Amino acid sequence: xxxxxxxxxxxxxxxFLITTVVRADEEADDRFDFSAFENFGKDVDxxxxxxxxxxxxxxxxxxxxxxxxxxxxxPSSDERKTCKGxxxxxxxxxxxxxxxxxxxxxxxxxxxxxxCFSYVSKYCxxxxxxxxxxxxxxxxxxxxxxxxxxxxxDNLDSEYNDVLIYALDIKIYNVTPDISxxxxxxxxxxxxxxxxxxNENGVIVLRDDQATSIKKYTFTxxxxxxxxxxxxxxKITLSTPKYNPLSDRAACADVPxxxxxxxxxxxxxxxxxxxxxxxxxxxxxxxxxVKTSETNKEVNNGVVSKAIKKVSDNKWVVLALILVIGCxxxxxxxxxxxx
Numbered sequence: 580x581x582x583x584x585x586x587x588x589x590x591x592x593x594x595f596l597i598t599t600v601v602r603a604d605e606e607a608d609d610r611f612d613f614s615a616f617e618n619f620g621k622d623v624d625x626x627x628x629x630x631x632x633x634x635x636x637x638x639x640x641x642x643x644x645x646x647x648x649x650x651x652x653x654p655s656s657d658e659r660k661t662c663k664g665x666x667x668x669x670x671x672x673x674x675x676x677x678x679x680x681x682x683x684x685x686x687x688x689x690x691x692x693x694x695c696f697s698y699v700s701k702y703c704x705x706x707x708x709x710x711x712x713x714x715x716x717x718x719x720x721x722x723x724x725x726x727x728x729x730x731x732x733d734n735l736d737s738e739y740n741d742v743l744i745y746a747l748d749i750k751i752y753n754v755t756p757d758i759s760x761x762x763x764x765x766x767x768x769x770x771x772x773x774x775x776x777x778n779e780n781g782v783i784v785l786r787d788d789q790a791t792s793i794k795k796y797t798f799t800x801x802x803x804x805x806x807x808x809x810x811x812x813x814k815i816t817l818s819t820p821k822y823n824p825l826s827d828r829a830a831c832a833d834v835p836x837x838x839x840x841x842x843x844x845x846x847x848x849x850x851x852x853x854x855x856x857x858x859x860x861x862x863x864x865x866x867x868x869v870k871t872s873e874t875n876k877e878v879n880n881g882v883v884s885k886a887i888k889k890v891s892d893n894k895w896v897v898l899a900l901i902l903v904i905g906c907x908x909x910x911x912x913x914x915x916x917x918x
Contacts, residue, residue, distance in 0.1 A: 633662040647691055663691075667698040676806055703807035711757060715800045715812035718760075719752040722819050724843055725786070745822045745842065747790045751783040751798070758812065759803030765795040773803060790822045793845060820845045830857045834864075 637649035643666070650662035670682035683695035725746045751772065754760065760772040762785070776783050787794070798815040802808070820843040825831060830853070831840030837860050838846050839853050 633658055634665045637662055638665065643686060644688070647687070663694065664698055667695045668702075670695060671699050671702055700806065701808040703802075703810060707802075707806045708810075711802045711807060711810070711812055714753075714755055714757045717753040718758070718798075718800060718813070718815070720798060720815055720817055721750055721752075722817070723748045723750060745790060747787040747819055747843070749785040749787065749796070749817070749819065751785070752781070754783055757803065759801050759809075761799040761801065763797040763799070765797075787819065790819070790843070793821050793847065794819045818845065825850060825853050828853075830854050834860060 633650055633653040637646045640646045640649055646666055647663065650659055650666070653659045653662055667683070667687075670679050670686060674682050679699045680696050683699060684692040686692075687695045725748050726743050727746060728743065751760070754772065754774050754777060756774045758773075761769055762772060763769040772783055778784060796817045796819070798817065799811060800813040800815070802810045802812060823839070823841055823844045826835070826840055826842045828840075831837065834840055834857060835842075837857060838844055839848060839850075839856055
């Protein structure tokens with residue numbers, strides 16, 4: 580009796596367990612989303628029909644015009660741009676910068692050629708930036724005073740033929756075809772420079788004939804070789820001095836380093852009391868024990884004059900000494916030869 584009861588209990592539990600497993604399996608089927616497998620094994624075009632990747636789809640065409648037409652089917656401008664950009668890169672990868680424009684117009688007809696060139700001009704990768712920054716860093720700008728005849732007075736018969744005026748040459752070194760430079764003189768119109776303006780020494784020279792005021796220039800260097808779309812690479816500022824008409828006055832002759840006596844000065848000052856200022860400067864130097872060039876000249880001239888006078892007053896003594904020394908040297912040389 581006991582064994583029958585245990586057998587019936589075991590059978591009941593087994594049936595309950597099987598029923599529970601089957602029901603759980605059916606509920607799992609209802610909950611599981613099989614949509615991820617709906618496109619398994621289908622063609623790529625079928626798979627992307629609802630949300631197509633035009634860059635991938637259009638790359639399957641072999642004809643360039645067909646590829647462009649395919650990209651134009653993209654619904655948004657961003658998608659069309661991305662799709663065409665993948666085609667335009669054919670004129671970037673492995674193509675020299677100077678050949679990219681030609682490549683665009685050879686591969687793409689009409690407006691597409693222009694669009695291609697616009698795209699490659701804007702394209703700027705890390706290697707391009709490193710190269711361009713090195714080129715920009717090599718640019719050097721300096722100024723140099725220039726002495727010349729006044730315009731119109733270089734005729735030998737002119738009464739002003741000996742009149743000189745002073746200008747400034749701003750010299751820009753190492754400008755290559757990779758870059759262009761925007762020049763912005765303070766208070767004046769800006770203008771552009773490029774390597775075609777280099778002289779025979781590879782230097783761009785800007786002459787300031789009116790160096791009568793202190794001027795400030797800003798030089799902005801941009802990429803200019805068809806990459807990085809005129810990206811700003813470097814900015815250089817330069818202040819140039821003005822010609823100082825007081826520099827040739829007699830009062831300045833022995834203190835040319837004084838700021839009111841320098842040929843070109845970076846100071847703006849009143850000229851009315853310049854003589855007093857120069858005299859005060861000389862007095863200050865003397866008080867400090869520093870001799871001006873004129874004082875040094877007088878001292879040097881005095882020493883030389885005294886030496887010459889001493890020799891002149893004792894010329895016979897000096898002559899006798901020279902003869903004695905000459906004879907002694909001759910005797911010594913002859914004795915050595917005999918030995």
